[in-house]
Every structure is written in C-alpha cells, then in structure tokens.
Amino acid sequence: MKGTIYHTDRELIAAILNGERHAFAAFVRLTENLVVKMVFQMTGGSADRQDLVQEIYLKAFRNLASFRHGSKLSTWIGQIAYYDCLHYIKKKKLTYLEDIPEESAMDVEPSGEVALFKSDLSAILSEAVARLPPLYQTLVTLFHEEELSYSEIGEITHLPEGTIKNYLFRARKILRNDLLKKYDREDL
Amino acid sequence: MNEHLGDNELQQYTVEPRELSQAALTHIAICEHCRVKAQQYAQITAGLKHLPKMTAELDLPILVLPIKRESFSLSGLAVGALIFAGLLVIAAGIAAMGPDFRALLSVGQGLRFYLLLAAALILLTAGSASYYNEYKRQLKKMGLLS
CATH class of the missing domain: 1.10.1740.10 (RNA polymerase sigma factor, region 2, helix turn helix motif)
Incomplete structure (x- = not known):
C-alpha cells in the first residue's frame, strides 16, 4: 500500500x-x-x-x-x-578502464588557499568525477555516495579490496589535481 | 617525522583516520603543508557524498511488474473433477435413454437434450481451463510471467 x-x-x-x-x-x-x-x-x-x-x-x-x-x-x-x-x-567494444596519463595523477602542490570550492560544490565536483575513467567513477559512487564497504564493493566488482582502495586513492588524487588546475586557470 | 606525508596517508586521514599511525597524525597537526592538503581531501570526500542523484526517468514498476489480473484459474484437480462430472452426465443420459440414445442427437427432446447440453458445457469448460493452465505454464517457462 x-x-x-x-x-x-x-x-x-x-x-x-x-x-x-x-x-x-x-x-x-x-x-x-x-x-x-x-x-x-x-x-x-x-x-x-x-x-x-x-x-x-x-x-x-x-x-x-x-x-x-x-x-x-x-x-x-x-x-x-x-x-x-x-x-x-x-x-x-567500449573502454572501461582506460590507461590514465601519468601526469594526471602527479602531485599538485597545495595553494595557500585551503578552500577548493568557492561555489556550487556539487556541480564542479560532478564534472570532475565525470572526467575520471569509468571504473573509478563507479568505485567513487559505490564508496562515497552509496557508502558501501570495501568488501561490499568487492562483492559487486570481484576486485580485491587492496585494488579497490588503490583505485580510490588514485581517483581522489586525480580529482584534487583536476580541481586545483581548474582553479589556477580561473585565478583562484 | 620531517618529510611530508604522501597522498594516500592524507586521504586515509579523511576516510579512515583510525588506520593512520600516531606519528602521521602528529605530523598533520604540526605541518601546515600537509594540513592544507588533508583539508582539501576532506572537502572532496565530503563533496562526493552529496553529488546530485540520478533517476531512471522511467516508470519502472509499470515496465517491470507483470499486469495483475483477477484471473480465472483452475487447479488440475478441479479440471479433473469437471471432466469426471461431464462423463457422469453422459453416463446418466445413456442410462436414462437406454436404446433410444440416438434420439439425443435430435433437438427438442426435453430432459435428454438438456443433459447433452450440460455435458457439452462441462467438457468445454474443463478443456478451456486445461488449455489456459497450459498456456500460463508456457509463459512462466519463457520468463514472461512470474
């Protein structure tokens, strides 16, 4: 009912x-x-x-x-x-886990300003997530949005927990670098 | 610990701080460089929890669930009972008519005619029910009916 x-x-x-x-x-x-x-x-x-x-x-x-x-x-x-x-x-015949260029995972030094997002956090972050390789996007959704544990994500994807953690580390690093680069361009 | 922490440790600080060593936690507390980076990761982690939701834009219950009808359905036992009743009516008819059974084929023979009609209806119902049950069974087999 x-x-x-x-x-x-x-x-x-x-x-x-x-x-x-x-x-x-x-x-x-x-x-x-x-x-x-x-x-x-x-x-x-x-x-x-x-x-x-x-x-x-x-x-x-x-x-x-x-x-x-x-x-x-x-x-x-x-x-x-x-x-x-x-x-x-x-x-x-689509690509799922494409090779990620090394430079996108390279470190970007933190700028003096702590805040990464001045406005519209969701939209900016959504765009950045959409630029990640498909598997990374899926893992980000499962872990952060759906709040599934590593073992639950492992059940879904059959990936080892260590691999899931590693991909998530890389995904977040790419996201941070991507956002910092974007803000540099916009003089933030 | 004089060297800056790596990205993995800084991310761990925001995702699973309990997994981080005391030395790493102390370093973050005293190192401006690492603290800034950790705060940036914390912002990303918090932001990822609240990304815009997506919907299917489809009426999935309508598309997925089978249409529920108040269907007429008879079990095998009921079908068998109907067939038996039909045969019984025919047998009663033959017994009542005796040698005049052929007369049943002509219309307008009062009770005899109605007995024949009742037998035909019972057998028709039983046959239809049996056919319908078989049709449903085939649909289920094909996965088109739950």
Whole structure:
C-alpha cells in the first residue's frame, strides 16, 4: 500500500513478490541512484542506458525470490548491474578502464588557499568525477555516495579490496589535481 | 617525522583516520603543508557524498511488474473433477435413454437434450481451463510471467 514503510529487506521483498506495486516503487527508490549511475558511468552515457536499467530491474524482479539475504539488496542489485554493464561493454567494444596519463595523477602542490570550492560544490565536483575513467567513477559512487564497504564493493566488482582502495586513492588524487588546475586557470 | 606525508596517508586521514599511525597524525597537526592538503581531501570526500542523484526517468514498476489480473484459474484437480462430472452426465443420459440414445442427437427432446447440453458445457469448460493452465505454464517457462 502507498506510504507503507518496510522495516526490513525481507518485508520489502515479500511485498514485491506479492505483486505490490508500491513495494517495487520503494525498492526502485532505494537502489535507483546506484543502478542508474553505474549504467551511466560504465557505459559512458550510452543511448541504450534506459533499456539497460529496465533490463537490470527486470532481472532483479525475476530473481528476487532467490535472494538469499546474505548481503544487502543494494549490493545484490549492484552485482546484477555491474555484470550487465560489463556484458554490454564487451558487446559494444567500449573502454572501461582506460590507461590514465601519468601526469594526471602527479602531485599538485597545495595553494595557500585551503578552500577548493568557492561555489556550487556539487556541480564542479560532478564534472570532475565525470572526467575520471569509468571504473573509478563507479568505485567513487559505490564508496562515497552509496557508502558501501570495501568488501561490499568487492562483492559487486570481484576486485580485491587492496585494488579497490588503490583505485580510490588514485581517483581522489586525480580529482584534487583536476580541481586545483581548474582553479589556477580561473585565478583562484 | 620531517618529510611530508604522501597522498594516500592524507586521504586515509579523511576516510579512515583510525588506520593512520600516531606519528602521521602528529605530523598533520604540526605541518601546515600537509594540513592544507588533508583539508582539501576532506572537502572532496565530503563533496562526493552529496553529488546530485540520478533517476531512471522511467516508470519502472509499470515496465517491470507483470499486469495483475483477477484471473480465472483452475487447479488440475478441479479440471479433473469437471471432466469426471461431464462423463457422469453422459453416463446418466445413456442410462436414462437406454436404446433410444440416438434420439439425443435430435433437438427438442426435453430432459435428454438438456443433459447433452450440460455435458457439452462441462467438457468445454474443463478443456478451456486445461488449455489456459497450459498456456500460463508456457509463459512462466519463457520468463514472461512470474
């Protein structure tokens, strides 16, 4: 029923399997940012992204009855999204983890001013994140936005925790350098 | 510790400060260069938590969930019972008619005609239900129905 609060994943899944549309809408609200961002980032904003998102949710719905409650729902659908995107990338021969030019990860000395962002933090940072390689973008979304642990990200991507940490370090370093360079150009 | 900390340590200071050594924490406290850098990373980390959200711009419940209908569905047992009832009506008809069973084929024979009609309807219903159940089973097999 509309407005129903599902206290646990079990309650939510039972309601979805019972065909309750509002339960499924709640499930979408919980996981939409994760799925849509993963698809957008991994496929480079492909024109097929909406079809992919729909396919991921369709797959999730068909397999919901087999969800084992061993992991979080977001981790579970994240796995589906990750492998669907990888399959798409392979089929379309897209680049996923391109080589990052060494200079972009080189150190930029801190300027005297501490504040990196004078205004519109979200927009500036979003643009910088969009310039990262697709895998780095996905890891940033999973770790920072979705607040998944290294082991949960490992479950989704099957990458070792050390590799995830290392990629995240590199991603944040690139972001910082990118932002500092941008501000230098704008005389901040 | 006189040398500046590396980027990884400074990031760790903002993400998992408990993982950092006491010497590194002390260095950040006294070194302006490292403190500035650490604060920049802290700003980035905080900013990443609040990036604009994305939505699918699709009505996913409509697109994904199967259309729920109040469907007529009979179990195998019910179908069997209907077929049995149909056969029973025919048998009763034959018993009642005896040698005049052929007369059933002609319209307007009162009770006999209605018995034939009832048997035909029961068998038709049972057949349709059985066919519908098989159709649903095939749809499920193809993954088009949950």
